[in-house]
Amino acid sequence: MVIYDSVQKTKLQLVPIKTGEVSIYVCGPTVYDDAHLGHARSALAFDVLARTLKHLGYKVTMAKNFTDIDDKIIKKAEATGKSIQEITSFYTDRYLQEMGALGVGRADIEPKATQSLEAIETMIQTLIDKGFAYRVSNGDVYFDTSKDSHYGDISHRVNENEENQSRIAHTDEKKNPKDFALWKACKGDENICFETAFSSGRPGWHIECSAMIEKHFHGTNEYSIDIHGGGADLLFPHHENEAAQSRCATGHELAKYWMHNGFVQIDGEKMSKSLGNSFFLKDALQVYDGEVLRYYLNSVHYRNDFNFNEEDLLAAKKRLDKLYRLKKRVTPSHSSAPDTAFKTALLEAMSDDLNVSMALSVIDEMVTQNNEKLDLNPKDKELKKEIVATIEFINSLLGFGGKEPFEYFQIGIDEALKNKIETLLVERTEAKKAKNFILSDAIRDELTAMGISIMDTPGGTVWEKA
RNA sequence: GGAGCUAUCGCCAAGCGGUAAGGCCGCAGCCUGCAAAGCUGCUAUCCCCGGUUCAAAUCCGGGUAGCUCCUCCA
Incomplete structure (x- = not known):
């Protein structure tokens, strides 16, 4: 398996920390709002990664967190009059349900920030004790980026003068402009406050991932986990900060490989919270079948930007239709074993940094060839069994083609x-x-x-x- | 102001130094009462200009265009 490492900016042969096992941690959602197409793409990319690794024979352990403590959640609670708990559990369930509709498998570990407070406190305390973090007068705790000589290695940002150009206001007691909050002390009437040795408050955004990884994974002296993934926007500052915390607290690097998926745009425009043009998954699922959406969202390489539009989605559906028409031709037949050459070609494509486009073209060719064979030999039972098995293989690797064909065409x-x-x-x-x-x-x-x-x-x- | 990414057929999209996958659309044919589906065939020298190389869409330099990050974001 070859994967693209966004830190080294090159494709690397995957050599896991432990032979035969791969540990993956993916940054999950902050549960204060509905999931949008971007969340779907990220979830899909890493779902396909896990499936591929399993097919290659690795024992995969995947963790995906739910951030359930956050300023945005607090704001939402204030705005709606609902409790924090109500909001986070509602959106967590929704997220899982909608991703399920896309065929995204559940992670092996799904930690929540609220369940990781001990690990968070321990890590912050360690950072303070080791001199990598400092507490300011109001009780906030900051990470001191100047103490970490490797700060910047992840995102390759080395410009110290950024404070002048940056749009971030420099108003607090931070020692360096890039220092970031590990812990935010309660101020006024905020209603989520957790007691710790340094102050009553709540964790900063970045610390939970580092703490959860330490809590759930047992790496080596060199690395905590094999692969850390997330959206391209998380590379900086989120992942840079995670890496710094973990490095300084534990003495070893957070992840051996870093993978980042590209953005989803809507008709050529960036989709973002601030622009207010988010395309929610729940809305998409009302119009399009989850399986078609899965196929479509996977049809562009995960690292490239994805421009969502209806015309392309329709073309994707037509492609998937063709697979189901072939399946219709061989239904009902029992399953034997998939075509070996096909199976090899498909795995080979996926082993190359998840080259789904290549995989889809391999599938299209398989469909055409088998249609031709069936045209010539409509009653070839062995062929039909092989085709059934081949489509089953596609479904287990890529997650589509699993429905009964008549059901598919009558949705x-x-x-x-x-x-x-x-x-x-x-x-x-x-x-x-x-x-x-x-x-x-x-x-x-x-x-x-x-x-x-x-x-x-x-x-x-x-x-x-x- | 800094950092980085991308640019391939009408559209989507692979390609990772060895002479352009696949899909949609379109055209022609087979099949069909006619269609549909399926099958067959046809359709690009890779944004521009230089350079490196026996060989470049692929590497380097310079343009041009678009996008992203530095602010919540997947």
Whole structure:
């Protein structure tokens, strides 16, 4: 397996800390709002990474955190009158449910900040004791970036004069402009305060990830985990700060490899909280099938920016349709073993830094070849079994193609409509038998107007939702 | 003001120094009562200008254009 390391900025052969095992920590959501397409893409990218590694024979342990202490959550609570707990549990459930609709598997470990306070306090105390952190008069604790000679290694930002150019106001008692809060003391009437030796307050944004990793993973003298992932925007300052904390607190590096996924844009425009043009996953799922969304969001390499638009999504759906039409041709058949050459080619593509585009083209070629074989030999039972197994393999590796084909093509069609379609098809078949093509074509037009496309096959007429 | 990324067929998108994958769209054909589906065939020299090399879309330098990070963000 080769992966692109965003710190070294090059592809590297994955050599895990422990042979045969890969530990992954991905930055999860702050649960104060609905998940958007960007969250989906990140979750999908690392879901596919985990699946690929498992297929390559690694024992994978993946952690994804839920940030459930945060200023934004507090604000939301104040604005809505709901409790912090209500908000965080609601959005956590929603997140898991929506990602589930996209076929994203659950992480092995799903730590929450509120459940990691001991580890957080311990790490901050260690940093204070070792002289890497300092407490200011109001009770805040800051990390002293000047004490870490490797600060900047992750994001390659070395400019000390940034304080003059930076848009961040420099108003507190920080020693250096880049110092960041490990702990924020309670001020006034804020209602989440946790008691610690340094002050009553709450953790800063970055510390939870470092603390959770120390708590849940047991690395070596060199590294805590193999792969740390997240969105490209987290590279700085979030991951730089995480790395610094961990390095200084534990004496070894946080992660051996760093992976970052690119952004999602909507019709060419950046999607962001501040621009207010977030495309929520819940809205997308109302219009598009989760499996189609999964296929589409995965069709562009995870490191590139992804420009979401309906036209491309439709093209992606058509591609997935083709796979399901092949599956329809071999249903029902039992499964044997997938085509070896295909399996190898698919894994090879995925082993190259998750080259999903290549994998999809391998699948398209497989579909075409098997359609041709079936055209020539419609009753080849062994071939059909192999195709069933091949599609099962695709589903386990990439997470699509697992539905029953008839179910797939009839998503959104209720029983009443289904019956009407079937009735019309019976009428049409009779008309065809009687060579009444004017009537049969009229029925087809009626179905087309209903958004139903039909196809005559040797086994009878089948229909699909267009 | 600093740091970085990208630029490949009408559209989406691989390519990672060895002579341009795949999909959508389009055209022609086979099949079909006609269609649809499926199959076959056809469709690009890689933003511009230099350079390195036997060989460059791929490396280097300079342009141009777009995007991102430095502020909550995946």
